[in-house]
Amino acid sequence: MQTPTPSSRPADTEADAAEDQLSPQLADMTATARRRAARDGDRQVDTAHLLHSLLESDRRVWDFLDGGSPQAGRLLGYLVQRSIGYGLRWQGTVEDSGAIPLAAAGEQPGAAPRWSQAAVAALDLALRRAHLRGRQRAEGVDLFAGLVADGECRAAEVLERAGVDRERLAGRLGVRGESGDTPVTA
Numbered sequence: 001m002q003t004p005t006p007s008s009r010p011a012d013t014e015a016d017a018a019e020d021q022l023s024p025q026l027a028d029m030t031a032t033a034r035r036r037a038a039r040d041g042d043r044q045v046d047t048a049h050l051l052h053s054l055l056e057s058d059r060r061v062w063d064f065l066d067g068g069s070p071q072a073g074r075l076l077g078y079l080v081q082r083s084i085g086y087g088l089r090w091q092g093t094v095e096d097s098g099a100i101p102l103a104a105a106g107e108q109p110g111a112a113p114r115w116s117q118a119a120v121a122a123l124d125l126a127l128r129r130a131h132l133r134g135r136q137r138a139e140g141v142d143l144f145a146g147l148v149a150d151g152e153c154r155a156a157e158v159l160e161r162a163g164v165d166r167e168r169l170a171g172r173l174g175v176r177g178e179s180g181d182t183p184v185t186a
Helices: 011-021 024-040 047-057 059-064 070-083 117-132 140-149 154-161 166-173
Strands: none
Touching: 011 117, 024 047, 024 140, 047 059, 047 070, 047 117, 047 140, 047 154, 059 140, 059 166, 070 154, 117 140, 140 154, 140 166, 154 166
């Protein structure tokens, strides 16, 4: 599956423009994801960075993962290993869901990491989901639904490696697990 490109604008412009539509807590989580990517030397803020920040900061996300389950512990373990350079080997690479050519995703050395197209698509779905619920601002669980809906993103890979049934989780969150296009209220 290819993650849809939300518009023809660059990913950073799209994601940064959405910041005023995020709850204060979710805005803090996205800022943490960006700092983590920069600290780790990653070229993009990807969906795994966003998932890591959600797990650290949002109790509702843990509730959807059955907080004390072994899968939840493994999930956080994979993300921590990635941050310190072990485990899943994505550090310094670009999240490519096929939505844009890799050459178009280039970054300048030393610059702040840009948003991956998959991360932008997840943020876009979070905003649409919040608006469908009559909310002006997306919350952490909205972004989590956006991450879970995209079966080709890094966050989905981490979830599946940790033993989380992503399709079941997508159903609990009220999103289509494979298409990711249609948010519904949850």
